[in-house]
Amino acid sequence: MVKRERWRQDFSGWFNDVLQEADIMDTRYPVKGLYVWRPYGMKLRNLVFSILKQLHESSGHQEVLFPLLIPETLFQKEAEHIRGFGGQVYWVTHGGHQKLDVKLALRPTSETSMYPMFALWIRTHADLPIKVYQVVNVFRYETKMTKPLIRLREVTTFKEAHTAHATAEEAEAQVREAIKIYRKFYDELGVPYIVSKRPPWDTFAGAVYSIAFDTVTPDGKALQIGTIHNLGQNFAKVYGLKYEAVDGKHHHVYQTCYGISERAVAATIMAHGDDAGLCLPPDVAPIQVVIVPIPFKEKETPVENVAAQVKEELTSTGLRAHLDDRDLRPGNKFYHWERRGVPLRIEIGPKDVEKDQVTAVRRDTGERLTIARKSMKKQVGEILKQITDHLRERAKRSFEALVNSAVDLKSARELLKKQGGIIRVPWCGRESCGKLIAEKAEAEMLGEEIGAGPQPEAKCPICSDPATVNALLAKTY
Ligand code: 5CA
Numbered sequence: 001m002v003k004r005e006r007w008r009q010d011f012s013g014w015f016n017d018v019l020q021e022a023d024i025m026d027t028r029y030p031v032k033g034l035y036v037w038r039p040y041g042m043k044l045r046n047l048v049f050s051i052l053k054q055l056h057e058s059s060g061h062q063e064v065l066f067p068l069l070i071p072e073t074l075f076q077k078e079a080e081h082i083r084g085f086g087g088q089v090y091w092v093t094h095g096g097h098q099k100l101d102v103k104l105a106l107r108p109t110s111e112t113s114m115y116p117m118f119a120l121w122i123r124t125h126a127d128l129p130i131k132v133y134q135v136v137n138v139f140r141y142e143t144k145m146t147k148p149l150i151r152l153r154e155v156t157t158f159k160e161a162h163t164a165h166a167t168a169e170e171a172e173a174q175v176r177e178a179i180k181i182y183r184k185f186y187d188e189l190g191v192p193y194i195v196s197k198r199p200p201w202d203t204f205a206g207a208v209y210s211i212a213f214d215t216v217t218p219d220g221k222a223l224q225i226g227t228i229h230n231l232g233q234n235f236a237k238v239y240g241l242k243y244e245a246v247d248g249k250h251h252h253v254y255q256t257c258y259g260i261s262e263r264a265v266a267a268t269i270m271a272h273g274d275d276a277g278l279c280l281p282p283d284v285a286p287i288q289v290v291i292v293p294i295p296f297k298e299k300e301t302p303v304e305n306v307a308a309q310v311k312e313e314l315t316s317t318g319l320r321a322h323l324d325d326r327d328l329r330p331g332n333k334f335y336h337w338e339r340r341g342v343p344l345r346i347e348i349g350p351k352d353v354e355k356d357q358v359t360a361v362r363r364d365t366g367e368r369l370t371i372a373r374k375s376m377k378k379q380v381g382e383i384l385k386q387i388t389d390h391l392r393e394r395a396k397r398s399f400e401a402l403v404n405s406a407v408d409l410k411s412a413r414e415l416l417k418k419q420g421g422i423i424r425v426p427w428c429g430r431e432s433c434g435k436l437i438a439e440k441a442e443a444e445m446l447g448e449e450i451g452a453g454p455q456p457e458a459k460c461p462i463c464s465d466p467a468t469v470n471a472l473l474a475k476t477y
């Protein structure tokens, strides 16, 4: 079993090494906050986002593609939105040598480019609901420390979904559907999370309320890996999104939007990695099974022939199998694929050929298994399933060890200092108490927990009134 010591104790260094050694990102691009996707990382990214896209498609979302540039005149219409994003926008001021009459924003998110167009698309109730999404790059001039896959100035893989509805109830239902989609997505990746309603003082710019998914990094910080916003009629009123109801009256629509970035890839890497590097769940592993022939002098040819046959057999069942027939020592190949997190390695030596068997080695546990050729296809499928389950369980255990409850703020503060993680504290729900809770715990408030409430007798640690919700506290990325 591979250890997870460096993974925990030097997470930042571990993460940067993994990105490089597993051929995921090149972080040497000479602009701060911008990074290069390398081929293996690109494959991983596409597999992760194809799951997310599929979940949107199968729930009636349609893919669109809006322009990157947003005229200042449109961008500045929603006052709250500007207050939230104003300081983070990159502006295009020139076309060639010509100064532009109207500056163009590089989208930091696409509400202000999409909604004026929605206004043209919506005439009557029959045009509703609108449920669209796109996967694009967005630009944010982040001032906190930038970090590959986690805090970017060019977010390269921003899945943003935007919806419009006739009623507030339908928008509410859409928020619930989005939560369900994000749960399924992260469950499939085996990434553990906690869901909360963001506190009113930290709601998305222009939203009525925001829901966040957070996971915990190995070094105990909360990382927000997705948000869902109920926008009410805020944008609809500004951009004139109106529909004619059955009774002939005109009403503003109700809207939602929800987004996930390549942080989802970061979350997958950190949830399952260990001290030997990347360790990928089979569903998103660019290579699920790597076959390494172990030739032995004059017996070379049969070993290589059998290895090629094994590859064909596995590929024919739909698996992503790769035959490593490079002229390198097997030990080097083992190391190479281990660092890239390939879930299963199949070794074929002269003895295996003789006995009509293969030797399989699990990346997650290091376990060696001998498998008869006859039952190989079936057994490989089963082992990959076991790896998926094991990784999910292990990630869940590490996460749960870092999500704790505290009854008072002193113990919350000490727990946060000692091991970090997310701490639940009972809260009356008042904004003034919430702000003090976060301040006294020397942490940030993620929000009020969704899906679990406080103990029956629990009291707010500030005002001593009965608690109505759990506040979630953490140091954040
Ligand atoms: N328009 C809404 C929903 S699409 C929106 O922009 N929401 S957001 O600002 O909360 O972003 C959605 C998610 O993108 C965040 O939860 C976070 O996980 C991710 N994200 C935001 N900024 C960055 C960044 N600079 N680098 C990487 N990921 C980011």
Ligand code: ZN
Pocket (backbone or CB within 6 Å): 427, 428, 429, 430, 433, 460, 461, 462, 463, 464, 465
């Ligand atoms: Zn209180």
